[in-house]
Amino acid sequence: MPVKSICVFCGSRPGVDPAYTADAEAMGKGIAAKGWRLVYGAGDVGLMGSVARAAQEAGADTFGVIPAHLVAWEVGKTDLTRYIVTETMHERKKVMFMNSDALVVLPGGAGSLDELFEVLTWRQLGLHQKPIYIVNTNGYWDKLKQLMNHVTTSGFADDSILDFLTWVPDSASALEDYAKRINAS
Template sequence: MTDISVCVYCGSRDGSDPAYAEAAETLGRALADESWRLVYGAGDVGLMGRVARSAQDSGGETFGVIPKHLLDVEVGKRDLSTFVVTETMHERKKVMLMNANAVILLPGGAGSLDEFFEVLTWAQLGLHDKPVILLNVAGYWNPLLALLDHVIDQGFAEASLRAFWEPAENVADCVAKLRTALGR
């Protein structure tokens, strides 16, 4: 078993830009190449399925966590190295984060945003100090980054909030930043 696990939050859909799917597949291969275990939402659809299949096809270890009510919707991927079924979404998020050394946010929807904001809030409250990378594929997260700047500019957070995540423009940049953050 690898000693580094990376939680990847991402969409259960592919999105409209083929760059998102390409980045998910490239990330899965990169995690396997680094011998880092993928921790993710255990779905076999959208970007989730792509990152997991790519990691598996490259010989990587996979750890999937899915709540029982999503087993059919997200097509629970049962051929993972580790497959965990939880009772609730909150339990899923907790198990994913607690089994990871770092977090990457690929493009995604409301669920991915929920996961990111929970991880961000927990970091702000001192509940974890894991590196969080926003993989800004094709500028997907630019509106989110602008919103976070707006929150800070309007006095609802200190500028120090920016220290809890780091953007990366591509998978190579993301992996390099994680290597540094994880002391690899």
């Protein structure tokens, strides 16, 4: 069976709750423990840096993708197994998506939401069948879940869009669920 690649979208800042960093580290360690590869935004700051360092320290293969204009801002982590610099944000998302089997969203800001909504839209349009996990650390994404329900109840999306998102309380739950999906297929 080929190595699975998990794309992690998350903040370039750590956020105010230490649980966010702890869960990012758990994601990195968990990916390594399962023998999978981390695909992420190649930054060495915030939750991005935490997930990558944890994955590296635990022995995971790491694949980072960063646009040239963010190399200094996000402190491009050049010691990854594979480090790619793209021209645009869209190209970054496309390369990350194309090199992953599952998508995970940890706490983050506008960039993480942009990444989520792009892959969710692609899924809604039938362009992929990859699982999308929302890691709701300490309820961080509760308002997003309310918004998604509001979008459907207001008639701007079919209820089926809600089925494209798997909501989990922490990184361990996302990794466990994905492992079960793999074993079931």
